[in-house]
Amino acid sequence: MTGTTTANRNLDLETALCDARSSYVAARPKSQACFEAAKAVMPGGNTRSVLHFGPYPFTVAKGAGARIWDVDGHTYADFLGEYTAGLYGHSNPIIEDAVTHALQNGLTLGGPNAVDAKFAQLMCDRFLAIERLRFCNSGTEANILSLSAARAFTGRTDILVMDRSYHGGVLTFSGDSPLNLPFPIHRATYNNATEVVEKIHELGDTLAAVLVEPMVGAGGAIPGTHEFLQALRDATQATGAMLIFDEVMTSRLTAGGLQGHHQIKPDLATFGKYLGGGLTFGAFGGRADIMDRFDPERADAWGHAGTFNNNILTMTAGHTGLEQVFTPQVADTFFNRGNAFRSTLKAEIDALDLPVQITGLGSMMALHFAQDTPSAPPDSARTPSGLHELIHLDMMERGQFYARRGMMNMSLPMTNDDLDRFRMALTDTLEARAPLVRDTFDQSTA
Numbered sequence: 001m002t003g004t005t006t007a008n009r010n011l012d013l014e015t016a017l018c019d020a021r022s023s024y025v026a027a028r029p030k031s032q033a034c035f036e037a038a039k040a041v042m043p044g045g046n047t048r049s050v051l052h053f054g055p056y057p058f059t060v061a062k063g064a065g066a067r068i069w070d071v072d073g074h075t076y077a078d079f080l081g082e083y084t085a086g087l088y089g090h091s092n093p094i095i096e097d098a099v100t101h102a103l104q105n106g107l108t109l110g111g112p113n114a115v116d117a118k119f120a121q122l123m124c125d126r127f128l129a130i131e132r133l134r135f136c137n138s139g140t141e142a143n144i145l146s147l148s149a150a151r152a153f154t155g156r157t158d159i160l161v162m163d164r165s166y167h168g169g170v171l172t173f174s175g176d177s178p179l180n181l182p183f184p185i186h187r188a189t190y191n192n193a194t195e196v197v198e199k200i201h202e203l204g205d206t207l208a209a210v211l212v213e214p215m216v217g218a219g220g221a222i223p224g225t226h227e228f229l230q231a232l233r234d235a236t237q238a239t240g241a242m243l244i245f246d247e248v249m250t251s252r253l254t255a256g257g258l259q260g261h262h263q264i265k266p267d268l269a270t271f272g273k274y275l276g277g278g279l280t281f282g283a284f285g286g287r288a289d290i291m292d293r294f295d296p297e298r299a300d301a302w303g304h305a306g307t308f309n310n311n312i313l314t315m316t317a318g319h320t321g322l323e324q325v326f327t328p329q330v331a332d333t334f335f336n337r338g339n340a341f342r343s344t345l346k347a348e349i350d351a352l353d354l355p356v357q358i359t360g361l362g363s364m365m366a367l368h369f370a371q372d373t374p375s376a377p378p379d380s381a382r383t384p385s386g387l388h389e390l391i392h393l394d395m396m397e398r399g400q401f402y403a404r405r406g407m408m409n410m411s412l413p414m415t416n417d418d419l420d421r422f423r424m425a426l427t428d429t430l431e432a433r434a435p436l437v438r439d440t441f442d443q444s445t446a
């Protein structure tokens with residue numbers, strides 16, 4: 001791939017962006033044709049909003065290990081990692097074998113199968129809060145079901161979430177999405193224990209649940225402090241509201257997710273992404289007295305449907321991954337490896353003395369254009385626009401792929417060389433664009 005090495009690289013952001021977009025487009029004609037064709041049948045050529053970025057996303061032809069290829073023949077180190085669902089990489093042989101074997105025994109079986117309860121048992125063993133568990137098909141569904149269960153269990157109506165948090169396509173709390181579920185929602189600032197405790201007490205016996213990620217994922221890999229999470233636990237216990245940890249992303253951090261790491265037991269927790277071993281997945285669980293309301297033999301049982309809840313492919317891939325690949329020991333080692341990688345990356349970027357921050361925990365991290373490390377999801381309207389796009393385009397030119405908004409995730413098959421190459425590419429890119437980063441940032445905050 002050719003880099004943008006023109007002499008006027010750092011003249012101004014608009015010129016730099018025009019150059020970088022032109023190079024991207026010139027190198028990806030087949031992806032452009034796919035994008036144009038897709039637009040005829042899917043709005044914006046897109047069926048999952050987060051996959052869109054300008055000028056147009058490259059079309060993925062295949063993946064293997066920790067790499068993906070586009071239809072134009074470029075190879076990328078995959079630090080997007082399917083927004084954390086790609087923990088196992090694209091072709092883990094143990095999971096592939098298990099799924100191939102399951103395929104030979106038939107699909108759409110329409111009954112309990114040999115794997116679902118074993119998988120549920122593994123998850124109950126792994127995650128502190130999970131005494132009972134149910135499977136569903138996505139993280140969004142897991143959050144909807146646990147919020148609804150919390151409302152039914154408490155007989156209360158209202159929900160408290162953190163401002164600019166993301167819990168699924170109909171549970172999006174950056175701005176006001178007209179597609180959100182019509183629950184009475186209140187918002188508080190992430191990591192502000194005083195504010196959140198006040199809100200919980202103010203809402204008193206109208207508050208059914210607090211839904212929170214123990215580390216903000218989509219909003220920029222911002223860890224919740226222990227004090228903040230403990231304050232949520234204590235205040236909800238005092239008022240009788242349910243505390244729900246959304247661990248759709250963060251359960252991959254340490255063997256028992258962040259509930260284990262902090263030794264804080266929410267009433268309910270939700271899961272998704274990598275736990276399906278690469279296939280579509282969701283799960284929610286927690287206290288037995290709440291979850292047992294789903295027992296179909298009870299006269300007052302809550303119904304919970306979902307044709308594919310225990311589909312044999314997901315059950316097999318997820319169970320095999322958790323039992324044989326992402327063992328507790330591997331999970332803890334990977335967490336430490338991620339922390340070490342992020343520390344080195346951060347130290348090198350700090351040395352550039354730019355308004356750039358790296359946040360995260362373990363194998364999940366994010367790049368921010370900010371003077372200080374954010375403690376809550378930043379207001380995207382106040383982030384200097386164009387810088388994320390420029391660095392993202394530059395990194396793709398170097399064969400490195402991560403999320404346009406700055407999220408970067410490691411996957412298990414990544415080698416130390418992969419990590420070194422990514423780190424060097426990012427520091428080199430930021431160094432090469434340093435004057436532009438500084439000027440754009442200064443202008444936007446002046």
Ligand SMILES: Cc1ncc(COP(=O)(O)O)c(C=O)c1O
Nearest residue numbers: 138139140166167168217248272
């Ligand atoms: C924290 C969190 N919760 C829920 C979801 C929704 O999961 P899904 O995309 O599987 O519906 C996501 C997806 O990115 C997420 O990051």
